[in-house]
Amino acid sequence: MTPIPLPSDPGRDPDSEPEEAAGVAADQNRGGVVQARDLSLTFQTADGPVFALSGVDLEIDQGEFVSFIGPSGCGKTTLLRVIADLEQPTGGTLSVNGVPPHEARLSRDYGYVFQAPALYPWRNIERNVTLPLEIMGISAAERREKAREYLDLVNLGGFEKKFPWQLSGGMQQRASIARALCFDPALLLMDEPFGALDEIVRDHLNEQLLRLWAKTQKTVVFVTHSIPEAVFLSTKIVVMSPRPGRIIDVIPTDFPRDRTLDTRETPAFLEVAHRVREGLRAGHSYDD
Amino acid sequence: MSLAVNPWMAAGAVFALTALFFPLGAGEIPLNWLDFPGLAILVLGFAAACAWLARGWVAGLPLGLLLVGAVALGGAVALYLLYETGVGGEARLGFWLFIFALWATAWRGLDAIAGFRSLNKSAQRGVDLLVPLIFGCWLVFLWEVVTVGFGVPQVLLPSPSMIAVRLAGSLDILAADFYQTFVKAVISGYLIGCGSGFAVSILVDRVPFLKRGLLPLGNFVSALPIVGIAPIMVMWFGFDWQSKAAVVVIMTFFPMLVNTVSGLNAAGALERDLMQSYGARYWQTLLMLRLPAAMPFIFNALKINSTLALIGAIVAEFFGTPIVGMGFRISTEVGRMNVDMVWAEIVMAALAGSAFYGAMALCERAVTFWHPSYRQRR
Numbered sequence: 001m002t003p004i005p006l007p008s009d010p011g012r013d014p015d016s017e018p019e020e021a022a023g024v025a026a027d028q029n030r031g032g033v034v035q036a037r038d039l040s041l042t043f044q045t046a047d048g049p050v051f052a053l054s055g056v057d058l059e060i061d062q063g064e065f066v067s068f069i070g071p072s073g074c075g076k077t078t079l080l081r082v083i084a085d086l087e088q089p090t091g092g093t094l095s096v097n098g099v100p101p102h103e104a105r106l107s108r109d110y111g112y113v114f115q116a117p118a119l120y121p122w123r124n125i126e127r128n129v130t131l132p133l134e135i136m137g138i139s140a141a142e143r144r145e146k147a148r149e150y151l152d153l154v155n156l157g158g159f160e161k162k163f164p165w166q167l168s169g170g171m172q173q174r175a176s177i178a179r180a181l182c183f184d185p186a187l188l189l190m191d192e193p194f195g196a197l198d199e200i201v202r203d204h205l206n207e208q209l210l211r212l213w214a215k216t217q218k219t220v221v222f223v224t225h226s227i228p229e230a231v232f233l234s235t236k237i238v239v240m241s242p243r244p245g246r247i248i249d250v251i252p253t254d255f256p257r258d259r260t261l262d263t264r265e266t267p268a269f270l271e272v273a274h275r276v277r278e279g280l281r282a283g284h285s286y287d288d
Numbered sequence: 289m290s291l292a293v294n295p296w297m298a299a300g301a302v303f304a305l306t307a308l309f310f311p312l313g314a315g316e317i318p319l320n321w322l323d324f325p326g327l328a329i330l331v332l333g334f335a336a337a338c339a340w341l342a343r344g345w346v347a348g349l350p351l352g353l354l355l356v357g358a359v360a361l362g363g364a365v366a367l368y369l370l371y372e373t374g375v376g377g378e379a380r381l382g383f384w385l386f387i388f389a390l391w392a393t394a395w396r397g398l399d400a401i402a403g404f405r406s407l408n409k410s411a412q413r414g415v416d417l418l419v420p421l422i423f424g425c426w427l428v429f430l431w432e433v434v435t436v437g438f439g440v441p442q443v444l445l446p447s448p449s450m451i452a453v454r455l456a457g458s459l460d461i462l463a464a465d466f467y468q469t470f471v472k473a474v475i476s477g478y479l480i481g482c483g484s485g486f487a488v489s490i491l492v493d494r495v496p497f498l499k500r501g502l503l504p505l506g507n508f509v510s511a512l513p514i515v516g517i518a519p520i521m522v523m524w525f526g527f528d529w530q531s532k533a534a535v536v537v538i539m540t541f542f543p544m545l546v547n548t549v550s551g552l553n554a555a556g557a558l559e560r561d562l563m564q565s566y567g568a569r570y571w572q573t574l575l576m577l578r579l580p581a582a583m584p585f586i587f588n589a590l591k592i593n594s595t596l597a598l599i600g601a602i603v604a605e606f607f608g609t610p611i612v613g614m615g616f617r618i619s620t621e622v623g624r625m626n627v628d629m630v631w632a633e634i635v636m637a638a639l640a641g642s643a644f645y646g647a648m649a650l651c652e653r654a655v656t657f658w659h660p661s662y663r664q665r666r
Contacts, residue, residue, distance in 0.1 A: 086561050106567040118558040121658035122580045131576065132566045165663055 032095075033187055033219045034060040034083055039092035041078060041245075051244030052078045053089070058238065058247065062186075065213055065220045067230040068238045069276060070283070075245020076223045080191050083221065084112050097186055108136065110187040111180030115195055117172035119164035119179075125151070126160035129179045136183060150178040153212065170201040174208075181216065188220045194229070203261055206232055210259060227280075231273045232264055239276060241283030249279040296396035297342030303389035304335035310382035313375040321382060324373070327365055331386065334362060338393060349404045349415065355397030356422055362390045363429050370436050377439030387433055394426050446628040454628040455635060461617070462636055469614040470640050472529035473601040477536025482593055484537070485544025486586070490574075492545070493552045503549070510542035518604040527608050532615075535604040540593040547589035551582025584659050587652035594644040598637060 039056040042049045053075045060066050068076035081087040082094065085101035096104035104110065111132075119128045127134075129150060130143040138146075151157055154174040164172055173193055180188060194202045206229060213220055213233075224230050230237050231253055239249040255268040263269055308331060313319040321328040337358065346354065366387060370376040375383055402419050406412045428448045434440070435447040442450060455462065492498045518535050525531035555578050563573040605615025614633050621629040653662055 084565055086564060105565065108567060110565070112562070112565040114558050114562065116558055118556070118562050120559065120577065120580065122583075122656075131562075134576070135563075135566045135568045135572050163658060165658070165660075 032059050033062055033064075033097060034058065034221065035093075035095045036079075036083075037093045039079075039082065039089050039094055041075075041082060041087060041089045041091075053082065054244035054246050056092070056245075056247055058250075060219060060221060060236075062219055063217055064235050065222065065233055066236045066238060067222045067224055067234040068240055069224055069227065069230045070240030070280065071242060072225065073245070074240040074242040074283075076240050077191055078245060079240075080189055080221060080223050084110060084189050086112075104187075108132065108183055109185055110189050111183070111185040113173075113177055113180045113188070113190040113193045115192045117164065117169075117176040119172055119175060121164055123163075124160065125156065125162050125164065125167070125175050128164060129175060129182055131179060132183045146182045147178075150182040151175070153181070153215070154178045155208070170197050170205060173197065174205065177209075177212075181212075181218075186219060188218045190220065190222045192223050192225070195224070202229070207261060209233065210257075214257065227273050227276050228264055231269055231276060232259060232261075237272070237276055239279040239283065241280075248283040249275075251275055251279070292344070293342045294344060294396060296392045296399070297338050299392040300389045300396070301335045301338035301342060303385050303392060304331055304338060307331065307382050307385035307389060310385060311380045312369060312382045313373070313380055314378035315374070318380065319373060319375060324369075327369070330361075330365060334358060334389070338389070348400060352397045352400030352404070355393050355400065359390050359394045359397060359426075362386070362393070366390070366433055370433065376436045379437035383437060387430075387437075391430075394422075398422060398426075443625055443627050446631055450628045451631045451635060455632040458629065458632065462632065464612050465614045465617050465633065466636060466640065468529060468610075468612045469532070469601050469605065470598070473532035473604075473613075474536060474597045474644075476529075477533035477601065478540055478593060478597040480533065481537040481540030481597070482544045482590060485541045485589070486548055488541075489545050489548035489552065492549055494570075499549070503546070506542050506545050509538065512538070514539065514600060514603055515607075519607045521604065522608040527610055529613075532601045532604040532609075532613075536597045536600045539596045539600040543592050543596070544586075544589040547585045547592075548582060551585025552578050554578075554585060555581040583656045584652075587648065587656060590648045591645055591652070594648050595641055598641045598644070602637060 036056050036058040039053055039058075040051070041053040042051050056075075056079060058079075068079060070076050078087060082089050083096055083101060085096075085105040094101055097109045099107070099109075119125075120131070123131070126144070126147040129147045130138075133143045133146060147160060148157070151160060154177055156171060156174055156178065159167065159171070159175075164175070167175065173196075177190075177193065180190075194205050197205065210233060220233075222230075222233060224233075234253050235257075237251040237253060238247055239251065240246065241248045251272060253272045255263070255266070255272075308321045308328060311318040311320050312323075321331065341351065341355070366383070369383065370379070398419060401415060401422070404412070404415045406415070432448050435445055436449075440447075446454075488502070492502055514535060517538055518531075521531040521534040521538075525534050552574075559577055559581070560573070563577055568576070602615035602618070605613045606619050609616045614637055618630050618633050621627075621633075656662060
């Protein structure tokens with residue numbers, strides 16, 4: 001991939017450590033967990049450049065639950081992967097927990113939940129959940145303790161010795177959430193975690209996730225293409241649009257946090273959902 | 289249950305009955321079944337039992353075991369006729385029709401046993417083992433009967449009993465050959481070949497230019513014919529087992545290299561991203577993700593190599609060796625027309641090769657228990 005010329009990006013330059021240190025202090029004062037300025041990412045392909053992200057400005061504060069919603073190809077997953085340092089932006093600045101994404105990744109500032117559970121079939125559930133702890137060099141006794149704690153948190157107590165392929169899809173995804181949480185990262189990045197599950201399981205897991213979020217006080221960034229899911233879960237909804245991938249609206253959902261599935265029938269909920277749908281419709285080019 | 293007549297059982301009855309009307313052996317006064325009234329009555333009883341069972345009164349495992357028992361009895365009669373009455377070497381239609389009757393009955397019996405289904409796992413397992421065992425015994429019996437019955441010269445094909453006698457009579461020679469070829473050459477060559485193939489594949493994976501430079505070279509080496517390589521290895525490493533081990537190393541290195549290299553790329557993108565998101569180091573990703581994911585590939589190579597190694601060592605001994613070794617014995621005994629000794633060596637090589645392969649397959653099952661092809665058995 002050839003980076004296209006863009007304004008200088010001190011955040012991604014490993015040679016500019018002093019500048020970065022100053023940036024850390026400034027960012028921490030403002031309390032933003034994720035801060036993006038004019039972020040862009042262009043993939044060079046044989047068919048010409050693909051503008052996956054273009055001019056993205058975004059601020060996510062401590063304790064927020066932010067959803068990225070948009071049609072496929074709008075760059076919502078790419079944006080999450082850029083935050084996780086799994087993709088490199090080609091322009092703009094980005095800080096995660098006050099440091100560049102690369103440093104945030106190496107200091108294990110975030111837990112990432114993928115579209116699929118990505119549990120390793122040769123490890124039992126307990127050893128899957130404690131995989132990050134093993135990488136971090138935590139002692140076996142403490143790992144076992146953490147596994148029990150976080151498996152209980154996602155209602156999987158007693159399944160420690162089972163193998164992933166002996167569990168249902170919903171249980172597997174819950175185990176992968178426990179794995180993302182067990183090393184207590186400040187930030188939880190979730191990429192359509194319930195996309196492959198059926199609606200009933202999904203509703204159930206949405207409720208559980210809300211409770212989990214209230215209990216752990218984590219900052220959550222959540223990618224979805226379901227409007228009800230986004231409105232139900234989020235404190236803030238980021239509506240995105242494709243070609244080029246960009247943010248077209250940021251919608252606060254300020255109804256109370258103690259939501260139940262019935263919340264989805266209230267006028268306030270429907271109003272926000274309507275606004276999201278309008279936003280998506282406005283941003284969507286119907287030429288395809 | 290349908291009471292239709294089973295064709296195999298009917299054939300068994302008809303063959304057994306017809307056999308009684310034809311001579312057993314050749315000679316000036318041909319032997320007939322009537323010369324052995326006891327046996328004739330036995331065969332008559334056999335035919336009657338087949339006819340009765342053909343209606344399907346008994347089915348499933350009991351029928352199968354009953355028939356196999358009957359075939360075993362009939363087989364004993366056939367062997368008695370061959371060895372004790374002079375039928376051997378000049379068997380005639382009456383004898384062969386009886387063998388056909390046994391064949392049809394054995395077929396139906398195995399069919400019945402193979403159809404056995406039980407929820408009891410150990411019972412099912414036992415019966416599943418029984419089927420190939422009975423089938424193998426039947427083939428050996430047929431081999432014995434045909435070679436002895438037609439009087440096939442032992443240079444062309446010795447009978448199993450001759451091979452067994454030779455095998456039992458030369459255990460010390462066979463043990464020495466086994467030690468020389470299998471324990472010294474095969475095992476050491478296998479360990480070095482697979483080990484170095486594995487080590488180089490890690491290196492190739494780590495250093496990109498090696499993948500482009502070394503893999504084609506490895507491919508080239510693996511395409512070298514073993515009969516060309518073996519004499520050169522004998523020149524380099526001497527007559528003893530070291531040169532045979534070298535041939536085995538060359539044969540086993542490349543399958544291991546190629547399989548491990550592709551195995552190391554078997555882990556999915558998501559699983560790799562996961563490791564990256566934890567800031568895992570190269571060797572952590574290698575040990576915790578990529579090597580476990582490569583295990584099915586690595587065991588594939590280990591299994592392929594287990595048989596390749598034995599072939600390589602035996603063939604290499606044709607090109608110069610001290611006066612011991614399986615390949616040496618085969619090449620010299622065939623020159624001395626001692627074909628039964630050659631077969632004894634072949635039997636030993638087959639047993640050793642199967643055991644080696646089986647051991648690898650068992651290890652594979654234990655290590656890659658998580659793989660979809662083994663999961664349901666847990």
